[in-house]
Amino acid sequence: MRRRTRVTITAMVTAALIATATPAMADAVATGTGSGHGHSGDRATLQRYAADTWASLDAMTDPDTGLAADNIEGDLSSPAAYTSPTNIGGYLWSTVTARDLGLIDRRDARDRIRTTLHTLTTLERNDASGMFYNWYDPATGEKLTTWPDSGDPVEPFLSTVDNGWLAASLRIVAEAEPRLAKQARALYASMDFGAFFNPAGAPGLPAGTNRGGFWDDEPSGCSVAEPMYNGSGETAYYTCHHYDTTVSESRIATYLGIANGQIPATALYGTHRTMPPGCDWAWQEQLPSGTTRTYRGFDVWEGVYAYDGMSFVPSWGGSMFESLMPDLLVPETKWGAKSWRLNHPITVAVQEQHAEDAGYGYWGFSPASNPFGGYSEYGVDLAGMRSDGYMSDVEKTDVDIDRPGCTVGTNPDPEFGDGVVTPHASFLALPYDRKGVMANLAGIEDELGAYGPGGFYDAVAVHSGTIAERYLSLDQSMIMAAIGNELTGDTLKSYFVDREMEKRLRPAMRLQDFSSSWGRASHHGRD
Known part of the structure; x- marks a missing residue:
């Protein structure tokens, strides 16, 4: 029997809060504004994380040109x-x-x-x-x-x-x-x-x-x-x-x-939520469910994948940064009430649930430094469209499930190996599960020891304890943005958005209606 993680807030809890709260409370839970930007118990910790993360970015930036290098070694040399x-x-x-x-x-x-x-x-x-x-x-x-x-x-x-x-x-x-x-x-x-x-x-x-x-x-x-x-x-x-x-x-x-x-606002309707259903597209990771909706004359297949009863629009590889990096700057959950407001927290819950199912003890899967050298793409395989997708462990364990009526899965319930988590993926989830993020990061720092003079090292393999002791400027800048938004009330979004952007972009985003759903109550996080 797979062991449980110590993840704290779950899809079940969030869904229950949204279902029973007043409209204002539900909006706060779904958008993350109820997480208490800079909650007193966490503010000092986040401030410390930010100070150390900034030290790495400072160290990798040439003072004469103001250009930050792509990465730097863990000792900031x-x-x-x-x-x-x-x-x-x-x-x-x-x-x-x-x-x-x-x-x-x-x-x-x-x-x-x-x-x-x-x-x-x-x-x-x-x-x-x-x-x-x-x-x-x-x-x-x-x-x-x-x-x-x-x-x-x-x-x-x-x-x-x-x-x-x-x-x-x-x-x-x-x-x-x-x-x-x-x-x-x-x-x-x-x-x-x-x-x-x-x-x-x-x-x-x-x-x-x-x-x-x-x-x-x-x-x-x-x-x-x-x-x-x-x-x-x-x-x-x-x-x-x-x-x-x-x-x-x-x-x-x-x-x-x-x-x-x-470019026209209709460009939002020119991308796949999932690939279409049917056996001609059975190469994709799952056969989606969903419906076709029409936006401004364009028919869009609003397909979703499923994980533990939750339905969501997947990314290509199943990684956190594909899903949530734009959310650092764009008020997606505010402008996309029928799309991103549901999809983002469900994406986080899927990553947390996968960590529990795989027996990792920690979560946060996104492309990052490989603890054993080089760079690798990590994600939740079943949460990405790519059939040989971004996998979550060193062994690159490929999950292959049935596509009913098309193909029979060759590896539907594998045993996962040495999972690789990257802290930047956890920081991206701050608006949607602050309590879970802080607990996850505390464990990565204190129990796995993946913390150095420039903040969290880029990645760590959870079972072997092998650490990628370097810093990537992209990943560090995502951490800075996530902390900054959490402690200052989303000032980066305030700087980024102006009236012209809102006028042109918000109406098109408001129309989008994903088929994402919490579905049945998840068992995630129960003893």
Whole structure:
């Protein structure tokens, strides 16, 4: 019999609260606003986590360029010799958060942001879109054409999602630091997300969809040569894939394109909730249930997967950051009352339940450093569409269940091995289970020892106790944002959103009606 974890708040408890509470209380539970931003018993602990996390980001940032390296060793020495737009953006919003939490003073924050903005104005970009390339040298700002570690060639690429996170940070800076607003807004305005948006959409989807990005020159791998979608007249070599799943971190770029008027709001209806039902799609992890709904003339299959009686819209790999990273900046649960308000807390409950079912004792599954070397994608296999999905243990235990009427599962109830949890995934869940998050993190720190001078190490294998003793700037910046929102009442969302964004984006999000449901009361967390 599998052993139970010590997870505290459960899907059953949350569902019961929502079912029995007054409308105001139910809204607070579902959106997380009832968690008590900075609850007195946890505030000092979160403040300590933030201070140590900020130390890692400070250590990996070049003081002359203001560019944060991709990662740094656990003793805060030897930062990597490469960075990306996401890393740069994460450092910017982390600097704002460090200021708002009193970790640095306003002048220090302003000087740091000014340095980064100045460097951004000097970086080589794609002229036809204003977008940034995916890899730069953090010490010089030079666009990388060879990998610093191996000397292997780099084919300069312009990533949809990475540019989305950098642009998001520029919106935050423009609002949070008025003296630098003009410079931040100018950089932001120069970035055209229409360059990524394919109006024809992905195969099988009626509305337009973003490509994964493009190259200036034909790459060695798969690409599609097309006139750039923003009408610049230039040819781009687009990725062969689209960002065609709804629950993906890439939706930040879709939100920004809509807010800017560069892509239509109907782009929200141009992605898969799940792949369609039926045996032609039986390669996906589960056969979904659901219904077809029509939004502004577009038919959308509102499919869901199931776990322990809960129904939810899955991500591609079943990881926490795919589901919840955009929620750090966008008020998804407020604007998506029939979609994200249910899906986010259920996603957290699914991760908690999986940890219990697998006998891990800890939870939080998301791409992170591999404790045994390198980098790996971790998630809840059954909660992701990818059939060979992101798995939760070192052994990469693949769950394969029946697709009724189509295929018979080959491994429906496996024994899991050395589970790998990453703290940033737990921090992302703060709005939905603060008590459970704090207990989980306390165990990761005190019992597993996965804590160092820069805060939580990137990942830990729970049974062997093997720790990935390094820090990734992306993961650390997610932690900073999550703590900042919890302790300051979602100030990052306040900085990020303006009236124009709300006017263009909120009505389209309000229409979305996922088929997510708590279903039957979960046994999760019972003795």
